[in-house]
Amino acid sequence: MDSLKCYHCGDECGTPPVHFDNKDFCCNGCKTVYEIFSSNDLSYYYDLQTSAGTTPNLVEGKYNFLDDDSIIEKLVEFNDGNLQIINLYIPHIHCSSCIWVLENLNKLHGSVVSSYVDFPKKTVRITFKSQYLSLKELVILLTKIGYEPYISLDDYGKTKKRTDNNLLYKVGVAGFAFGNVMFLSFPEYFQVNGFWIDQYKTLFRWLMFAFSLPVVFYAAQDYFTSAFKGIRSKILNIDVPIALGIIVLFMRSTIEIIFDWGSGFFDSLTGLVFFLLLGKFFQQKTYSFLSFERDYKSYFPIAITRIGKNGKEENAQVYDIKKGDQLLIRNQELIPVDGILISGNAQIDYSFVTGESEPVNLNSGDKVFAGGKQLSGSIEIGVLKTISQSYLTQLWSNSVFQKNKSDNFQTLTDSIGRRFTVAVLSIAILATGFWLFYDSTKALNVFTAVLIIACPCAIALAAPFTLGNLLRIFGKNKFYLKDTTTIEQLAQIDTAIFDKTGTITTSKKSTVSYEGLELTSDEESLLKNTLRASNHPLSRTLYNILQEQDIMTLDDYQEYLGKGIEASKESSHIKIGSASFVGKTLENNLEKTSVHISANNIYKGRFVFQNEYREGVSRIFKSMSKKMDVSILSGDNNGEKSRLELLLPKGTPLFFNQQPEDKLNFIKSLQSQGKKVMMVGDGLNDAGALAQSDVGIAISENVNVFSPACDGIMDASKFKELYKYVLASKKAMKIIKLSFMLSLAYNIAGLYFAVTGQLQPVIAAILMPLSSISVVVFTTGATNIMGRKLK
Incomplete structure (x- = not known):
């Protein structure tokens, strides 16, 4: 009798097996993973890949090097003996289901505190209790559920980005097949008789079929997977019409050559996939360039106090800090580097790093980690590692700090994209129905042409390229925003609240x-x-x-x-x-x-x-008050009221003696009236108000005070340009809408020819990436022109 195979991982179950839901499992761990997938409607994970949790051969021995403490120290970002944090690159992340599984690791193992996925970079940042779950066990757990991380010690500590060549391989396969299919199609195009008809017609057609197989089942597989998972999750995503068009083209073409009805549309099929992937490759390369500039050049505008060899304190930019330097960290300051505590009463809040709000008390000689905030007086530390701005940016952008604001905020792309797929499918079905009744020979061509020409790639590209480029431009002008969503929220602001001391003074x-x-x-x-x-x-x-x-x-x-x-x-x-x-x-x-x-x-x-008062305060308030409500909300007394009344536009509301909770409640009351509020403060006393506002901007004057509550940091020297940045955000949204209109005009023109049966699918497949490129060129060019006006 053959031994039983585990339903999850495919290993032999042994004696006795674990039975659950009429299935056999080798252990309770595999059973638990299956239960989680099933209870959350993700059991189709097993439809996509049999033995989904297969552990690669010798995986136990493969990761033995993770038992070495010196290696662990190089890999982890944070390690206080109880908690460890690691950022792992996982190439197999490719859809929303992957995100769900990886962000619910705590359900697979109770020692996982939290996990957050960065989908574009295919990384997951995991916080776990190292006392109960070792790094090696964590990696093996990920491998067993089908998400083996890529770990290379040579890559850690370097800024070089890992490259996933999978898309490049698919472009190569599709391009090779497309070229050969086009070559084999020439006799059909030119209607060559005699020699062609008698001997090689059937051979050439089956060769075209053979070339299309790797295109459909390898190069195009991401579109099928995404569409299938979207439908199973009751979501019509943008890949549904693309996958449907590929399937219809392949089936129709195969049937034609089987019954000798014609040569099919293998040229259109391979061309469609090739140009789709080419557009996707273009998008990935361009956007990764924008992201690179965002991560490594848009450094935080903060300085740190460095203690010189003569004991004198001096301000130094964070990226100038070197190993061996001695730093002074004041109360409420963010620690920008890993170091050793030299002196002082260290009470450090690591919630910025771990999410745990309980402060940690340390003694002289203990290690301190970047991202911690000192809570009790000043301390002096010795630097162990140089600053990593990309690490601070990653902490700041962590989704745990933006859930409250972004949960109920719908981006422009989301609001349009949800309706787009339904509209495209409806047009395709109605047009096909008409042609089936009027001229059935054109019905399939019309159906596939509509699905191809109306591909929403251009719509999907407009917002990322516009906002990504503007994010970079803002960074160059010393205005640093957390993410692109903040720009969309900034564009909707109709009320601006300013703190006084340290903000407008x-x-x-x-x-x-x-x-x-x-x-x-x-x-x-x-x-x-x-x-x-x-x-x-x-x-x-x-x-x-x-x-x-x-x-x-x-x-x-x-x-x-x-x-x-x-x-x-x-x-x-x-x-x-x-x-x-x-x-x-x-x-x-x-x-x-x-x-x-x-x-x-x-x-x-x-x-x-x-x-x-800062230069330009009067001009900023005068300009902003024409288009929005502007107020001063200060914790100081009203001794400056008369000066402010002369400085600011007549009738500007002035509120004094406001405690931090008063500021928060004031903003909350405005929001209850439907106002979109921007709070501008110094980031210290205003943390609650910054967090409550729709957009919180902290003004930095070479002070290393930072809170994840803010959505943006502005160098104090650029304060007079604040309103220009708000207007630029509003203009960016207009650029996106113009891009949508450009894409819509293209789609309407293309759909006319597609619905009337005048557009061949291969022509549509060529025109579609050209549309995407035109949108990218327009958005990037328009934002660059706007950026020059900010300087």
Whole structure:
């Protein structure tokens, strides 16, 4: 008796097998995978490939190198002894079902915390509990469910991108077959008699059939797979009409040569697939170029404080940091590199990296990882690895930080694409029905020509190329957006809310005066070191003007958003912030922007700031107020109200003494009225408001304060150009709509000839990629022209 084979992986089941749903499995793991697929209507996974979870031979031994800790250290992005994070390249990712399976790995193994797929790059970023699931076991798990990762130690740590040549091979096969089929079709084209009719007609026709087989069953397989999975998921995706056209052409052609009715349409069939793949290859190459510029040139406009050999602090751009440098990380600052903690009380929030919000307390000598945020005072670290901007970009773009905003947002392409396939199929069926009744000899040609000429490739290309190119242009102009969806959301904004301090004011030109009791030398030292740990714009301004003091590690440090900071060293205690925070009762609320000081519960005095507003503030507000609602929402007192009323357009709403939760609720109330709100803040006190808004923009002035709550970062030097960027986003949407109209005009013209039976499928197959290319040229050219006007 033959041994039983596992339904999932194909291995021998052994004795006794695991029985479930009238099927045999070798283990509970395979049974669990099958259960998950079945319960989520993904059992057709097994229709596409038998023994879907087959483990390659010797896979256990193949990954033995993943038991080596030194190798693991090179591969993983994060490793604190409990959690590990790795980004794996998986070539087999090709559809929405793959995404679903890989993003539900936690259902296959409880030690997988989360997994997120980057579909264009075919990578999956997995967070897992290394105590219970080793990296080797994780890789074997992926391999067993049909998603073996590609791991090459030579590739890690390099910026070179992996190349998947699968599409190139398919283009080659289709092109080779198309050329030969066209050559074999010449006698039919020229209606050669005699020698051709008598001896070689049948041979040539079957040769054309043979050349079409690898085209249909290899080169075109992605269209069939995508269409099949779309239909099984009750979605008519854009590959359905393409796959249907290929099937009809192949079946009709095969029937014709079997019954000797004619030579069929093998030239049209192979030409269709070749030009489709050629257009797809063109799209992939061009868009990967845009993505490359986005990933590696659009660096974050943040700087870090580097401690020189003489102990002097200096600002350095993040990409200038080298291994061995010593960095100062202030409260709420993002750690941009992997390093070793040298001094300070490290309390680090790794939620930006792991999604886990519980802070981690570290001691001197412990390793810190890029992407963590310091929560308690300042620390000093030694750099182990240089900055990787693509890594920070990847963290920022992580889908876990954008679900709330993008879940209910429908892109323009989605809204049009859903209706397009239904319309195309309806036209094809109605036109075919008419010709079956009127002239049945033209019915098949009409059906296939309609499906080919109305291919939605041009529509699918318009938005990625327009928005991708604009994303690159914005980056060159020091305006960095999270993704292309943010541009579409920015184009819909009708309300703009601005913070005041650090947003429309600049700390670089502020003047400060002190009013109050003289501070002792110990109080000045404690004040300086307390301010050293803070990233609030007023704190940084005050820190820079105070006299140099000896650096010391504080015993305790706390920062209260919207209120102030307090710290202690031995028996000394200090509070810095608003009057109410330090225990001072004001005679009236009409005071200037001030920072109050109390030492050991005794009020000492205040530093009074004369704010300097950014260049172009008045012009920006005047321009924006013509087209949208504009407001100031500040956490400061109303001491600057009279100056702002003179600076801003008459009637601009001004709100003061707003706590972080007040700002969030204010934006929420506007959104409940149907408003599309953009929040512009400094990224520190405004995190909640930035997250709640439809588009949150953080203004950066060489400060390494960053929150994933924001959707964009703007270099402070470009603040006066903000409204131009908003207008550019709106123009980009007009370019996309014009592209749709261009594509629609092409489709209408093509459909006229197709429906009337005047268009051969092979001509349609040639014209279709030309349409795609014209859309790409138009969108790229239009955005480049618009980009020149931004400079």
